[in-house]
Amino acid sequence: MEHGNDPSSLLQILRGMQEHFGHIPAHLVSRLADRLSIPRARIESVASFYSFLQLRPHGEYRVLFSDNVTDRMSGSQALMELMCQQLWLQPGKLSEDGLVSIDTTSCTGMCDQGPAMLVNDHAITRLDHQRIQEIVQLIRNRTPLADWPADFFRIEDNIRRSGLLLGNTLPRGEVLRAALVLGSHNILEQLNASGLRGRGGAGFPTGQKWEACRHAAGSGHYVVCNADEGEPGTFKDRVLLNCQADLVFEGMTLCALATGARKGFLYLRGEYRYLLDSLRAVLQRRREDRLLGVDILGQPGFDFDIDIHLGAGAYICGEESALIESLEGKRGVPRNRPPFPVTHGYLQQPTAVDNVETFCQAAMVLHIGPEKYRAIGTARSSGSKLISVSGDCPRPGIYEYPFGVTVREVLQDCGAVNAAAVQVSGPSGVCVPESEFDRKLGFEDLPTAGAFMVFDDSRDMFEVARNFVHFFAHESCGFCTPCRVGTSMLKQGMDKIAAGHGTHYDLAEIDKLDRVLQTTSHCGLGRTACNPVLHTLKHFRPAYEARLKSLEFEPAFDLDGALARARQMTGRDDAGAHLKENE
Template sequence: QAVERHRREPSQLLQILIETQDGIGHLPAASLTRIADLLELPRARVEGVAGFYSFLHTEPVGRYRVLFSDNIIDRMLGSRGLMESLCRRLEVAPGEVSAGGEASVDTTSCTGMGDQGPAILVNGLAVTRLDEARIERIASLVRAGTPVAEWPAEYFRIDDNIRRRGALLGEDFVPGAALQAAMARGRQGWLEEMRISGLRGRGGAGFTTAVKWMACRDAPGADKVVVCNADEGEPGTFKDRVLLASQAERIFEGMTLAAWATGARQGLLYLRGEYRYLLKHLRAVLALRRAAGLLGARILGEGGFDFDIDIHLGAGAYVCGEETALLESLEGKRGTPRIRPPFPVTHGYLGRPTVVNNVETLAKTTLIALQGGAAFAATGTPQSTGTKLLSISGDCAYPGVYEYPFGVTIEHVLEDCGAHDPQVVQVGGASGVTIAGHEFHRRIAFEDVPTAGAFMVFDGRRDPFEMARNFVHFFAHESCGFCTPCRVGTALLKGYMDKLASGKGAKMDLADIEWLDRLLKNASHCGLGSSAPNPVIDTLIKFRPAYERRLVSLDFKPAFDLDAALETARRMTGRDDPAAHLDWREEV
């Protein structure tokens, strides 16, 4: 059925797999074979996609699949203890399925609920504000076999927690008004306003949006595409979640503004799997816009243009936030980043010229259409115009979403969010920048401290080493495995951090970590690998005592017991003397 619903389109493979799993609970081998036959794809391709995404399962995972968000902030809020408690109550080991096959409990990367954690996903739906009482009740519901749809609605309540409003969050928006204003200027006039605004991508890289749009407009090919990247997976980020929930009209209108500028007729919004609870709401907004003549054929009537938007769901792969991996995923493939050039603006979705913009970037374009580029550029700094949304979580009294003009200092933000005794701020998530106390005067801006939006606060009780170790585990888990430096390098980095944590570290390990940093930065295929060592190197420089107090020796110290490891080989060779494993030269 899922295959027919998607018109036997191979590019819909991921959506077909998600819907098939929704119906059966997992993806049995027979289903994969059937899907491959119907789509006329090699079975290996279908199995390869099913195996890539962490929310897809080829083996049964139980009627209830519970995934604890394993972000460092959730851990600080007690997620580990709560997970142990649920496992005990359900008599299941982490990562396994209970004896009766009814439930499984495991961890997943950040679920984007850092402002209201600890959080879990139950059969893909987020449950927030967990505590021991809620865990006890959830265990009872699972044991009683109560369908998730009948669980208390309060469990699934997700607040926006908007704490500070600026130009984007503070102003009412009339659907269609920005589009009318842009179309009145003509295509070239609208692009000129975008250029004057200086708007830079809010997804992290900071590329100038107008330049991207112009390159797509000028690329050969009539079938251009606008893609909204709603796959914010950076640990500690959740502001796009709030925009999708409260500003969907602006986001879709921003996509339509991009289509007007580039000549695109097709739009795709890629929604991260963790936010699938927003799917119904987003589809309802799309329907409203079609009914109002703001999407579809001849937008805004005679003389208008054709453009419509579909929503695609992700399935738990952080790397798909990278724009070329996201395009692969949209095409129904594994989310492996592409080699660039060519860039998406000339060869994007299905080889067509494609603009990929972040949720916040697209929402901001409505401000430019309504106010003009110069008014937009009057806020912020010369190189970072406009405002920036921050997702603030961790050790502060008021976690949530804050909108500031670019250029705001970190100490100002800390004061606003009620942070007491802040020691470290991790800006930009796991791949971002670790800011120590003496740097709190620094500013949030592309030219100083850039960020896609995460702002995690750690007070004096926290250990910067453990923060970095959590992030390294995250990268090792999320590496797509395509290139060896990242696949092996992130695993090695994780091994070194675990060795240090277990008290077996030596000074030589710190030197090896620095060597790994250079390797990952220089040889990784995409930003995930090259930024994976950032939190370790930053904390190693700024909080070195947190590492040095874990060292037991200044010399090399193996992470395992060499004698025990060689015992079998010794028995087989009859070498049981204590020096058997030493270098032969020492014996001479």
């Protein structure tokens, strides 16, 4: 009811249904289609796109184990197996009594306190043998989630090193008051002078983006905060939203003042649902303090407010145009660009999209002034950067550094010993081997959205790359054929090598596939899907070669194996029924 009959609220309506009924009931799909005056097929198409929405029942308890490589490194697969055994269940299947289903999901953003799982969208961290036994018992007893021990749902910030953002708490509204005196022209000048660049990885100058949005023609301007950090190994926005929510909203309101927007959205990734109530409470306080709403801070005509939209488990929605599609209640498929969101964004209107950290940094620029800000970091990368450290180190968590910090310095601070490689900026980023640990984090050398996954010398880097490749195949939105088919072929190729059937021919095929994906993919996911394999092949080739057969060619499809069931059914398993023996 709260969303009215607006089709652009479709995703939020479906999320509400999912939360209430545990799935999207078929009989309500037709009623919803009538009410929103859209085809039933559109609703089914949207519901089937997002992995947290289910058109069929998935049990009173839907358990999803986080399947990031760092969860695996801390034992998630064995824990999932244990839970399946104890509940007499196969992964991906609903129990016969309809009570529970267990499956995996992509990284839940809890890499500093994994292994982690989601139960009915609620994150549970620090899983171990004992916790799994307790969860099994609670499920068997049909204990409502609200009565589970609160400690299960405790999520730590794990801030290990603070700087400009994490070490300062600004009085609510202080930046806005100063900005109102400056006016939009001077705000943009200060941002440009500070050298602030977007913290999502691409590094577009923030002042230029806001300026372009301000000057774009449209019936209304919008501000969108991308809080859908789905890159495996990244969790810094989770921490900022928990401990610096006011600063995030201050930055968004500042953007509204600079661009002339009257409406903003914070798109929160579904895995961070636990933050929803506290974020809404912060928004409410800001409304009460006249920092949102009509005539903000008594300034006539300065009207702006923010809605929070909850994502539903689609990594691709972190891509800004896909996120806008999702905000409009559609499948999160990236748009053709140009035109860019600054001119044709939400509802085809000028829209400034930035991530959580960028809005905080923008507010800080106004707070300390562009000269001081520019003095932090390096010539082309001003300011500080939050790094999400996970993997093989005793002190995983959030570290804030001036740009220009080396990989080696971060490793020393987090206590990593015997590190053999660091994956910077998630699966689509760069695998940095030990010989390159003096490289610097920053736009000049290693641009990063924030993920910093440490692998020590006991890790099998082939398996790390295989996990990343599975991730891309799972998260490809399927819109364009090269990516849909290519990521799946890549996954099959890596699985073939893992099974001991790979040859040098398969490695050469990956090179060819990369060329196809680079040149024909519609968005960055497809273009970077081969990166983890190519990077690990370059630096850790023996991990691949140890698995290769010396044959020139080995088919990916095992025909003899595929006929095993037929042999079983016909009672024939003699040598003559086997293809190999007949060759």
